Amino acid sequence: xxxxxxxxxxxxxxxxxxxxxxxxxxxxxxxxxxxxxxxxxxxxxxxxxxxxxxxxxxxxxxxxxxxxxxxxxxxxxxxxxxxxxxxxxxxxxxxxxxxxxxxxxxxxxxxxxxxxxxxxxxxxxxxxxxxxxxxxxxxxxxxxxxxxxxxxxxxxxxxxxxxxxxxxxxxxxxxxxxxxxxxxxxxxxxxxxxxxxxxxxxxxxxxxxxxxxxxxxxxxxxxxxxxxxxxxxxxxxxxxxxxxxxxxxxxxxxxxxxxxxxxxxxxxxxxxxxxxxxxxxxxxxxxxxxxxxxxxxxxxxxxxxxxxxxxx
Amino acid sequence: xxxxxxxxxxxxxxxxxxxxxxxxxxxxxxxxxxxxxxxxxxxxxxxxxxxxxxxxxxxxxxxxxxxxxxxxxxxxxxxxxxxxxxxxxxxxxxxxxxxxxxxxxxxxxxxxxxxxxxxxxxxxxxxxxxxxxxxxxxxxxxxxxxxxxxxxxxxxxxxxxxxxxxxxxxxxxxxxxxxxxxxxxxxxxxxxxxxxxxxxxxxxxxxxxxxxxxxxxxxxxxxxxxxxxxxxxxxxxxxxxxxxxxxxxxxxxxxxxxxxxxxxxxxxxxxxxxx
Numbered sequence: 001x002x003x004x005x006x007x008x009x010x011x012x013x014x015x016x017x018x019x020x021x022x023x024x025x026x027x028x029x030x031x032x033x034x035x036x037x038x039x040x041x042x043x044x045x046x047x048x049x050x051x052x053x054x055x056x057x058x059x060x061x062x063x064x065x066x067x068x069x070x071x072x073x074x075x076x077x078x079x080x081x082x083x084x085x086x087x088x089x090x091x092x093x094x095x096x097x098x099x100x101x102x103x104x105x106x107x108x109x110x111x112x113x114x115x116x117x118x119x120x121x122x123x124x125x126x127x128x129x130x131x132x133x134x135x136x137x138x139x140x141x142x143x144x145x146x147x148x149x150x151x152x153x154x155x156x157x158x159x160x161x162x163x164x165x166x167x168x169x170x171x172x173x174x175x176x177x178x179x180x181x182x183x184x185x186x187x188x189x190x191x192x193x194x195x196x197x198x199x200x201x202x203x204x205x206x207x208x209x210x211x212x213x214x215x216x217x218x219x220x221x222x223x224x225x226x227x228x229x230x231x232x233x234x235x236x237x238x239x240x241x242x243x244x245x246x247x248x249x250x251x252x253x254x255x256x257x258x259x260x261x262x263x264x265x266x267x268x269x270x271x272x273x274x275x276x277x278x279x280x281x282x283x284x285x286x287x288x289x290x291x292x293x294x295x296x297x298x299x300x301x302x303x304x305x306x307x308x309x310x311x312x
Numbered sequence: 313x314x315x316x317x318x319x320x321x322x323x324x325x326x327x328x329x330x331x332x333x334x335x336x337x338x339x340x341x342x343x344x345x346x347x348x349x350x351x352x353x354x355x356x357x358x359x360x361x362x363x364x365x366x367x368x369x370x371x372x373x374x375x376x377x378x379x380x381x382x383x384x385x386x387x388x389x390x391x392x393x394x395x396x397x398x399x400x401x402x403x404x405x406x407x408x409x410x411x412x413x414x415x416x417x418x419x420x421x422x423x424x425x426x427x428x429x430x431x432x433x434x435x436x437x438x439x440x441x442x443x444x445x446x447x448x449x450x451x452x453x454x455x456x457x458x459x460x461x462x463x464x465x466x467x468x469x470x471x472x473x474x475x476x477x478x479x480x481x482x483x484x485x486x487x488x489x490x491x492x493x494x495x496x497x498x499x500x501x502x503x504x505x506x507x508x509x510x511x512x513x514x515x516x517x518x519x520x521x522x523x524x525x526x527x528x529x530x531x532x533x534x535x536x537x538x539x540x541x542x543x544x545x546x547x548x549x550x551x552x553x554x555x556x557x558x559x560x561x562x563x564x565x566x567x568x569x570x571x572x573x574x575x576x577x578x579x580x581x582x583x584x585x586x587x
Binding site: 014015016018019022023026027029030031140141143144145146147148149152153155156160242243244246247248250251254255262265266268269274277278280281284285288289 | 421424425426428429430431432433434436437438439440441442443444513517520521524525526527537540541544547548551554557558561562565566569570
């Protein structure tokens with residue numbers, strides 16, 4: 001366990017380091033000159049002399065690697081640079097917005113986990129019965145549903161036609177419900193199918209037949225044996241889907257004008273605000289890597305008999 | 313699941329419908345009743361009628377025609393992108409698995425790094441920095457998606473690399489590309505094709521999503537995601553602007569998702585019991 005923990009932690013740090021390198025490199029692909037954008041955003045006319053001085057100030061004349069290490073040192077200190085458009089430290093802007101994105105993701109996760117667990121298990125237990133067909137049909141529809149269309153349909157039905165929800169008020173419970181639902185539904189479809197498959201896989205194993213032959217009650221087999229054993233694949237799935245959830249927030253925030261990180265990043269594109277974009281990618285990738293790391297550690301703790309393999 | 317006669321007929325229907333969609337997309341210009349780009353200010357935001365079956369948009373363009381032309385754009389981009397990542401991923405996966413050692417480690421660390429970026433987030437950043445448009449969107453998604461095929465290919469090659477028939481082929485003097493194309497690829501191609509078929513729907517959604525965000529296909533080019541984005545402002549007054557393009561995505565993605573599932577049942581017997 002200890003060995004696994006150390007090697008998995010090292011692996012995570014390695015990935016984070018390379019991720020930071022890639023993210024930094026990304027902003028160097030930009031066709032425009034950061035010094036020029038910087039000056040223009042301060043309403044200064046970029047003369048050649050001024051440009052030269054700004055470039056030197058911003059450290060743009062140094063080699064790529066030197067720039068990277070300086071940037072990395074700053075990032076580790078929590079300094080992600082300054083936004084061109086808002087003239088404020090990027091970290092302040094992110095701190096201001098992250099709560100909204102977390103709220104959205106958390107709401108979606110709540111809907112996702114409760115709905116897909118209950119429906120997935122129900123579908124597996126009632127295999128090839130009406131409930132199973134119904135759930136499978138619904139989950140299939142959910143997978144093929146574009147979240148941006150789903151969000152618009154929900155707005156149309158519940159806000160435009162029925163007036164049940166107001167879209168403008170972000171702090172009311174009702175207003176978080178529709179965005180969370182939009183984010184959760186396509187993933188829920190995917191989950192239901194995989195949870196169903198995981199439970200069925202476990203359900204057809206010899207020990208279940210053996211337990212049944214010994215006269216153990218069906219619900220004890222399911223709750224006491226099948227589900228705990230199927231939990232591992234469900235947990236792994238959860239980690240992998242975080243990427244989808246994170247990417248999805250950008251689209252859902254856009255539909256509902258939700259003032260989170262996704263909206264921030266999309267506005268940054270219009271403003272050519274590269275420090276913000278860079279921080280957005282770095283941040284989201286770190287969250288994703290971090291969540292998967294935690295999922296792996298938790299799986300290892302819950303299932304110590306798992307083969308200790310790191311670096312897969 | 314037994315492959316009964318009913319089951320095979322089912323499969324044929326799915327494949328037929330999928331091919332029909334592709335065909336329809338290719339000959340869309342013949343079918344389309346109006347010009348998808350020509351604004352007509354006499355017919356702005358008209359409800360669906362016999363002349364304009366799906367209604368008209370904010371500048372009076374026929375929505376049906378735009379959807380038909382949009383099919384060409386959406387499917388074209390999806391298939392191009394998937395072929396690109398398939399060839400790239402399989403090649404890199406083969407190189408990693410067959411060369412082993414340092415090269416393998418280096419390539420797999422690269423895959424790990426790329427997979428650490430959620431794809432839409434990465435695409436937003438790349439397109440944001442390079443500028444919106446079709447080419448940059450394809451580039452951004454390609455940079456992420458090849459890793460999936462590289463990883464799968466590597467795993468599959470690893471599993472057949474030391475089998476007896478590969479070993480005996482090697483001993484018989486089969487080497488290099490000959491070995492890859494005649495002995496390795498035919499034995500690992502089924503799972504790769506299944507993956508490819510299952511990715512069509514997802515790729516289409518990713519592309520439409522990016523166009524919806526204003527990053528992919530740019531107006532006035534007809535594309536379903538960007539049509540939804542443009543129609544968003546008219547949700548209260550002209551909901552048909554949103555209904556039909558969304559329905560088009562839903563149906564086409566649905567058909568290709570069924571196709572993917574069927575292909576998996578057909579070619580990958582291991583997975584059959586689970587679905």
